[in-house]
Amino acid sequence: MAATQAERAAPSADVDAGLSAAQAARHLAEDGPNALPGGQRRTLLSIAVETVREPMFLLLLAAGTLYMVFGDLQEGLTLFGFVLVTVALTLYQEGKTERAIEALRDLTSPRALVIRDGRPQRIAGRDVVRGDLLKLSEGDRVAADALLVTADGLRADESLLTGEAVPVGKRVARPDELAAAAKLADSARVAPGGDDMPGVYAGTLIVQGHALARVTATGARSEIGRIGTALGTVENERSPLQKQTARLVRNLALLALALSLALVLVHGLVKGDWLQALLAGIALAMAMLPEEYPVVLTVFPALGARRLSKEGVLTRRINAIETLGATTVLCSDKTGTLTSNRMTVTHLAAGGVELAERLALDAVPEGRLPEAFHGLVEVAILASVVDPFDPMEKAFHQLGERFLADTEHLHGDWRLVQTYALTPELRAMSHVWAAARDGAQTVAAKGAPEAVMDLCHLDETQKARIAGVVDELAAEGLRVLAVARGSFAGPDWPASEHDFDFAFVGLLGLADPVRPQVPAAVAECRAAGIRVVMITGDYPATARAIAQQAGLATGDGDVLTGDEIATLTDEDLRERLATVSLCARIAPEQKLRIVQALKARGDIVAMTGDGVNDAPALRAAHVGVAMGGRGTDVARESASLVLIDDDFAAIVAAVRLGRRIFDNLRKAMSYILAVHVPIAGMAMLPVLFGWPALLYPMHIALLELIIDPACSIAFENEPAESDVMQRPPRDAAAPLFGGATLWLALVQGLGVLAAVMGAFAWASPRIPEPEARAFAFATLVMGNLALILSNRSAKRSLWATLRTPNRTLWVVVGLAFALLLAALYVPWAVGVLRFAPLPLHELAAACGLGLLSVLWFEGIKWVRRRGNP
The missing domain is CATH 3.40.1110.10 (Calcium-transporting ATPase, cytoplasmic domain N)
Structure with missing residues (x-):
């Protein structure tokens, strides 16, 4: 079976041993990765350009320009300084997110089974090089163009390249064909299509048989590279949560625009100071615009996907993360998922x-x-x-x-x-x-x-x-x-x-023993209100014995066979699946009917699979889970998630983490809405009451330095609630901002606003205006920090959350307090921000007022704990 190879292609490789690690590294350096243009990582420059085009930054730039042209040069430069600092923070956060996405892109790229140093190794498709020996089996997606060295009944679907849907047969390449390909001769190029040809091509699908193939072209040199098709592009379709949030941001932006224009007109006509009117209008627009929402919706899923990868679960479709916590039925294979796959x-x-x-x-x-x-x-x-x-x-x-x-x-x-x-x-x-x-x-x-x-x-x-x-x-x-x-x-x-x-x-x-961790994982699913259904091609008796070892209920009415499914109507199948925990002797194509029937019942379905015939069911499920170890490339490409080691416990860990991510996302969203209420109120109410301005654009820019890392980093790192897997799945159709959540966030914000306005109303007759403004601003910052701490949990007390570790949150809180002290006591900052230094007793009073502004929420938590211990 040895094949002739030119020195440059494979100096000492043979069919049995494949390339050595050194040869593979040299070819990778010569030819580059086996990848096509497209889906490139964003550069820092492109992120910066996208950032400064956001409405919040445009408003900051507009305010800075107004200050520099009509007002104080120092204040204008300060605002531009805030822009630079905020852009730097955004670059850090976006860069971290982009690195997480890039790492996931590498992990979830198509895999290839090659022979190197005499043993099979599964590597990323981008690491396949010219001269590699590919092991191909039914269901594999070919990683690179190659010529067959051995073949056993091999047939391939080349419709991706030829448009012909009928699979074509393949034969072993002749020695002269292998030699010509090794010399990179153009005459050796064989176009795809047609039966009894020796070549297989990148991107095509093996539908039958087994083979060994010598790689002849990778990346842009492959047939698909010649055509210029880009594979593996990132999906841009927005999730329901993203669409819902986009509507919320759009509505708030329209409201902010209308109120800002009205504020400019009222302020300008009443006081005749149109410059201050424009600055007040810009401040109100900045205060009302929740530009953190898009950031949070990018950061949380990306970092959540990175966390999932550490649990042994790769995320191919990042939008699936928000669905994990709503899963009601988990359909699992037996072999290799519930069992060890050590036959x-x-x-x-x-x-x-x-x-x-x-x-x-x-x-x-x-x-x-x-x-x-x-x-x-x-x-x-x-x-x-x-x-x-x-x-x-x-x-x-x-x-x-x-x-x-x-x-x-x-x-x-x-x-x-x-x-x-x-x-x-x-x-x-x-x-x-x-x-x-x-x-x-x-x-x-x-x-x-x-x-x-x-x-x-x-x-x-x-x-x-x-x-x-x-x-x-x-x-x-x-x-x-x-x-x-x-x-x-x-x-x-x-x-x-x-x-x-x-x-x-x-x-x-x-015998294939049940994985030791499976019974506990099944019990955890049961406590979380998730029904586990085992689906297998084995005999009912075999399946029942394994199911009992796994901790699944297997009464007489709990088992459904493939023969029975074939006789049931869709309506009857929906009824039978209401009590079934075991499906035995199931053909792969019947999985799709099971998924469709469960979805018709209103269940949120996660489905595992590994074969070519599993792909339709994986695609149809709300969350398709493919096997990373034994799964075919077609299954992995059809799935939302990929299990690295095919372990059922990893699916349960993914559900647990998905619930945590959604919980923390809801906390961050509620906090963003709550904190914008007092900021918007402080920008608008003084104009209506005839008071001096409390907030200028530079104040809001300073607050953003606290709000952005709090919502996008601190809340993302918050540990899971203790009952995260002891409560039923959330309603997938329910909006993130349900009525109760929305009103609670608004009332929280109004509580902080009342404390801030009360602080200014008390202080303004007694102390100078700059000092009163500083007193109100300090109350706002402390109320902001109180909102962060209180919103860490909807049930646990503030005291309990203080004892829960979250190092990132404490870094954010510490930096925020340091920023407040700098704004109050650094002479340059005091002058620019139109503050006056506060005596220590006034600072202590502001801290107390800010913290007291959310204490009523602690009372609600206490009632919740009493009602649902």
Whole structure:
């Protein structure tokens, strides 16, 4: 199987060993990553340009220009200084978000299975290089253009490049074709399309068979690169939450514009000072414009996705994060998700249709397998994939290594000449072998017991006897497969396995233990009001045994089979799924009906899957979860989330984190709305009352230095509530700002506004105007900090939240207080901000008033705790 390679392509690589790590690194340096233009990371300059185009910054620039042209140069420069500081903070936050998104983009890029240094390795598609050996199987998305070195019944869907939907067959490349490709000769280029061609192409899909392929072109040099198609672009469709928030911001912006114009007219006409009128109008617009909302909606999902990646869950569609907390039904695969996916053959039943010989392997010494079972193990190995990657296929080879040490010697000159792959219609695979020494041929079949029994043309009595043994093994939680040996007469290969003359050989039972953490994860889902439904292709008895080990309820009415689904109408299926916790003997295409039926019932559905046929169900589910370890590329591309190690507990961790993210997002949104109420009131009410101006644009810019990091960083880092997985899922249709939440935020803001206006009303007759303004501003800042602390939890007391760790929040609070002290006592800042230094007793009074402004909310929390401990 060795292929000729030019020195530049693969100096010492061969088919078995692939490239070495050093060779791969050199080729990556020469050719660059296997990626196409598009989806590039934003630069700091582009972020800065986007930032200064936001309405808040345009208003700041306008106010600064007015000060510099008509007012005080120092005040104008100060405002421009605030612009620079705010832009710097925004660049830091956006840069952090962009780095998180970039890291996720790398993690969730298409994966490829290559042979390097003699062993299979799964790497990011962008790291595939010229000369790599790709291992391709059904369901894989080809990572780069390549020529086939070996092929076993390979067919590919190349419609992405050719527009032809019919898959095309592939053959092994000739030595001269491999040599020409290695020399990068243009004559070696073979256009996609057409049967019996040796090339596979980046972006196309393997729909059948297995192969090894030598990479000939990557990135822009591939066929898809020549066409100029960009893959993997970031989805820009806005989520329901983003749309809802955009409507809120738009409505508030229109209201701010109307009130600001009215304020300018009233102030200008009454006092005749149009410059101050314009500044008051700008201040009111800045105060009312909640420009933090878009920032929060970018930062929270991006950083949340980064947190999910640390839990072993990759986010392909970032909008799915907001749906996680609303999930009501979690449909999970069995193998590899609930179980460990470490298959081991533990039981054998041999002796043909009589199955007279039974054996449990746990007590059998290595190499001491009774003679009666040799044929069964030998046929099972011959019916398996020659170089397996799937754990179940590996289990049969490990069985031979343990008990049949001479198998390799016996079959050393045998050659695999024909493969009949497993299909949805026939759940069995067959291999035809020929011996070089005498031309003798044998056929080995392995698959679901009912499929193998059909191949053997057994009568009903024989089938019933075998089915009884299958049920016995399945009741112990074993996955049961049957094997048969066949022969045929005639010079041509039969078109179908049904044309062979098969003899039933026996059964093998495979154990795959439940992951240790699964029962606790299932119990956690139950406490959180999430129903777990196990979906498997196994026999009901096997599935029931595993489900019981996993902690799922499995009463008689809780099990639904694929045969039963085939007889049910959509309405009947919806009714049956109301009580089902286990679906057994399910064909992959039936998953889509299950998802659609659950959605029709009003459930929010998360669905796991790994195969090509799972893709429609993954796409249809509210949250599709693909397997990162054993899943196909098609499944991963169809899913919203990808499990790195296929662990069910990681899904539950993702739901827990999704609920935390949504909780913290709601806290941040409520805080933003609440804090803008007193700021807007301080900009508008003094004009209506005939008081001196309390807030100027520079004051609001200073407040933004507190508000931005508080809402986008401090709240994002807030730990999950203790009851996050002890409450039912939230209503996915309910708005983020429900009536109660909206009114509570407004009342919180009004409480702070009352404290601030009361402070100024008390102070203005008694102390000079700059000092009274400083007193009111200090009260506002402390009320702002009180809002942050109080909104950390809707139930826990302020004292309890103070003892809850959140280092980022305390950094924000500390910096905010330091900023307040600088504004009150640094001479330059005092002059620019039109303040006067406060005596310590007035500062203490302002701090007390600010904190007291939200104490009533603590009373509401106490009532909530009493009503719902």
